[in-house]
Amino acid sequence: MDTHCPYCALQCATVLTPGGPHGVDVGPRDFPVNRGGLCRKGWTAPAVLTAPDRLTTPLVREGGRLRPASWEHALSVAAGGIRAAREAGGPDAVAVFGGGGLTNEKAYQLGKFARVALGTSQIDYNGRFCMSSAAAAGLRAFGVDRGLPFPVADLSGAEVVLLAGANPAETMPPLLGHLTGAQLVVLDPRRSATARLALERGGVHLRGTPGSDLAVALGLLHVVFAEGWWDREYAAARTTGLERVRRAAAAWWPERVERVTGVGAAELRRTAALLGRARRDGGGVYVLTGRGVEQHSTGTATVGAFIDLALALGLPGRPGSGYGCLTGQGNGQGGREHGQKSDQLPGYRRLDDPAARAHVASVWGVDPASLPGPGRSATELLDSLGTDGGPRALLVFGSNPVVSAPPAHRVEERLRALDLLVVADVVPSETALLADVVLPVTQWAEEEGTMTNLEGRVLRRRRALPPPGAVRSDLEVLRDLAVRLGQPRERFPADPRAVYDELRAASAGGPADYRGITWERLDAGEALHWPCPGPAHPGTPRLFTDRFAHPDGRARFAAAEYSPAVRTSPAHPLYALIGRVLAQYQSGAQTRRVPELAAAEPEGFVEVHPDTAARAGLADGDRARVVARDGTALATVRVDDTLRPDTVFLPFHFPGEERANLLTEPRLDPVSRMPELKVCAVRLEPLRARGPSGAPESAGAWDFPDARGFPDARELPGAAGRPGAGARDERTGRT
Numbered sequence: 001m002d003t004h005c006p007y008c009a010l011q012c013a014t015v016l017t018p019g020g021p022h023g024v025d026v027g028p029r030d031f032p033v034n035r036g037g038l039c040r041k042g043w044t045a046p047a048v049l050t051a052p053d054r055l056t057t058p059l060v061r062e063g064g065r066l067r068p069a070s071w072e073h074a075l076s077v078a079a080g081g082i083r084a085a086r087e088a089g090g091p092d093a094v095a096v097f098g099g100g101g102l103t104n105e106k107a108y109q110l111g112k113f114a115r116v117a118l119g120t121s122q123i124d125y126n127g128r129f130c131m132s133s134a135a136a137a138g139l140r141a142f143g144v145d146r147g148l149p150f151p152v153a154d155l156s157g158a159e160v161v162l163l164a165g166a167n168p169a170e171t172m173p174p175l176l177g178h179l180t181g182a183q184l185v186v187l188d189p190r191r192s193a194t195a196r197l198a199l200e201r202g203g204v205h206l207r208g209t210p211g212s213d214l215a216v217a218l219g220l221l222h223v224v225f226a227e228g229w230w231d232r233e234y235a236a237a238r239t240t241g242l243e244r245v246r247r248a249a250a251a252w253w254p255e256r257v258e259r260v261t262g263v264g265a266a267e268l269r270r271t272a273a274l275l276g277r278a279r280r281d282g283g284g285v286y287v288l289t290g291r292g293v294e295q296h297s298t299g300t301a302t303v304g305a306f307i308d309l310a311l312a313l314g315l316p317g318r319p320g321s322g323y324g325c326l327t328g329q330g331n332g333q334g335g336r337e338h339g340q341k342s343d344q345l346p347g348y349r350r351l352d353d354p355a356a357r358a359h360v361a362s363v364w365g366v367d368p369a370s371l372p373g374p375g376r377s378a379t380e381l382l383d384s385l386g387t388d389g390g391p392r393a394l395l396v397f398g399s400n401p402v403v404s405a406p407p408a409h410r411v412e413e414r415l416r417a418l419d420l421l422v423v424a425d426v427v428p429s430e431t432a433l434l435a436d437v438v439l440p441v442t443q444w445a446e447e448e449g450t451m452t453n454l455e456g457r458v459l460r461r462r463r464a465l466p467p468p469g470a471v472r473s474d475l476e477v478l479r480d481l482a483v484r485l486g487q488p489r490e491r492f493p494a495d496p497r498a499v500y501d502e503l504r505a506a507s508a509g510g511p512a513d514y515r516g517i518t519w520e521r522l523d524a525g526e527a528l529h530w531p532c533p534g535p536a537h538p539g540t541p542r543l544f545t546d547r548f549a550h551p552d553g554r555a556r557f558a559a560a561e562y563s564p565a566v567r568t569s570p571a572h573p574l575y576a577l578i579g580r581v582l583a584q585y586q587s588g589a590q591t592r593r594v595p596e597l598a599a600a601e602p603e604g605f606v607e608v609h610p611d612t613a614a615r616a617g618l619a620d621g622d623r624a625r626v627v628a629r630d631g632t633a634l635a636t637v638r639v640d641d642t643l644r645p646d647t648v649f650l651p652f653h654f655p656g657e658e659r660a661n662l663l664t665e666p667r668l669d670p671v672s673r674m675p676e677l678k679v680c681a682v683r684l685e686p687l688r689a690r691g692p693s694g695a696p697e698s699a700g701a702w703d704f705p706d707a708r709g710f711p712d713a714r715e716l717p718g719a720a721g722r723p724g725a726g727a728r729d730e731r732t733g734r735t
């Protein structure tokens with residue numbers, strides 16, 4: 001059975017064969033993005049299908065505990081709570097939170113469910129934490145946002161690739177197979193695996209102060225203009241705003257950039273020359289951004305500056321060159337096109353566009369005036385839960401915001417304040433543990449559907465196994481809830497193909513037009529990238545070859561102004577970078593349940609330069625408190641002399657007291673509403689030594705149950721309560 005990996009946006013092609021301890025064995029398929037490769041997450045993905053605590057029956061909170069329930073009872077409790085919240089507070093009293101891992105059909109149906117069945121404007125998703133800055137900058141520059149506007153395979157012809165805040169050696173290793181012939185320039189405050197690779201091959205590692213990437217981009221632009229590496233003809237024919245960006249870059253001569261960022265003036269000049277000379281001589285040049293430069297309150301401006309650099313060099317739309325963003329989550333691209341974002345309708349249409357509302361309402365069979373307007377962004381939505389004027393009920397599909405959303409302590413507090421929390425998931429995530437109703441749903445190998453990978457290519461996900469127990473698909477859950485809320489059953493089909501066909505109709509004529517990408521063409525193996533406006537259309541693997549998507553066909557320079565993303569202080573003198581590791585994925589809800597991956601990365605850690613560790617009284621293997629302005633996280637020290645002495649690194653995949661998002665500073669990008677996820681100011685303090693059991697001793701900052709997954713799963717059927725838990729309500733914390 002041919003399908004794709006359930007994790008990241010590369011969507012490596014796999015083949016599933018019956019057998020093995022999990023019902024299917026997985027192997028790689030030869031496919032343009034992965035060329036027969038998989039990373040360890042892909043190889044071990046079947047283990048999540050049979051996770052020991054896999055949710056197989058609905059759960060309803062009674063007497064403070066989650067207890068097994070029938071679907072009828074669980075859905076009735078959910079629908080009753082939704083009705084009660086709406087009667088008390090109107091349609092916006094109910095909110096929906098989706099995920100970038102949901103299939104296109106689920107994301108589409110979730111948006112429709114929110115706007116039609118609930119009538120709420122309060123819907124957003126965790127892709128806001130991933131892609132929103134790059135999407136906003138791409139829309140502004142090009143008039144359309146598609147992560148890579150060219151096929152991944154085009155990278156194989158590159159002569160020079162600038163990776164700004166991207167570490168594919170850990171986040172999507174098969175991508176490196178496309179970069180073997182390229183000189184790499186890596187911008188990253190850490191000597192990441194990708195940065196090491198660049199140096200081994202004679203490339204460049206630009207190691208600036210965390211949060212200073214925008215100044216580095218302006219410095220590169222300065223040299224490109226000053227040294228004449230820019231493409232005059234391209235700028236004149238295909239862009240607007242050149243003079244503004246030249247003025248903005250003029251103030252960022254390399255020596256000034258070196259003082260501000262720590263990136264040497266000589267390295268800047270060498271990088272600009274590498275890029276400029278390759279472009280001038282006809283070589284392929286790519287500028288790629290990742291979360292390192294995007295997940296900031298200055299993310300849109302920073303990505304805009306790197307797009308400016310690409311435009312100045314004349315790359316976007318040039319055959320064999322380009323700018324792109326390495327999208328993160330499995331359906332991070334499709335998930336932002338079909339309506340689960342607070343301001344969007346299917347087809348990447350704007351919710352505030354009257355023509356878009358009329359078109360989509362006609363597909364949905366409703367009055368355009370009945371559709372709500374744009375709602376709160378993810379961080380603002382989560383922050384408003386249970387407050388005066390905020391939603392009183394929340395439905396979560398495909399997300400674990402207790403771990404993945406910032407600031408973690410505030411998110412958990414707001415979730416506990418709700419009158420109703422409904423979570424649909426495959427495992428009892430930390431968010432599901434707080435729910436009033438938990439709905440067990442299918443996962444990748446148990447369902448049909450489509451995903452859209454980082455290059456805008458639509459892919460088929462196929463069902464190889466029946467789901468276990470009483471598990472239902474998310475589409476069935478949405479249909480059953482919609483019917484209980486008074487919607488006609490036929491308006492919410494649960495057949496993925498029927499939903500996909502409706503999605504195609506809803507997307508028709510929009511920027512992300514799927515009309516011609518039929519189920520049959522996908523099953524026949526055609527490589528179809530959107531837009532594809534008709535059944536005979538070949539799809540659009542490469543955008544911008546003739547024109548950009550703005551009405552005048554020209555790209556816009558952004559001409560961003562620099563401000564540092566974060567400032568340290570005497571009380572918090574270190575930068576904490578927050579990122580990913582190879583063996584875990586996102587909140588870790590799935591990968592922490594895979595034995596091989598859990599063994600490889602079992603706990604939260606903080607990488608520290610040896611001098612910095614010594615100053616804090618810490619040694620390798622010690623437990624440390626990482627103290628930020630608004631929160632504290634615990635982590636095991638890993639001493640690493642490749643780090644900058646002013647910088648530490650923490651992964652964000654771990655729960656409980658080890659949640660890196662406990663440290664996040666409360667700032668949002670003014671355009672994308674991206675939180676300041678990537679960096680914050682901290683200090684390190686020793687924690688007491690490990691206890692005799694070997695278990696880390698808490699400093700008492702959190703009274704959070706089940707810091708490692710879900711030990712209560714053993715007790716769930718007929719559970720009488722955890723030892724010592726008494727009648728405490730685990731969600732609200734009340735007894």
Ligand code: SF4
Pocket residue numbers: 005006007008009010011012034037038039040041042043171172173174
């Ligand atoms: Fe899966 Fe991404 Fe790894 Fe490929 S690179 S196997 S899609 S996690």
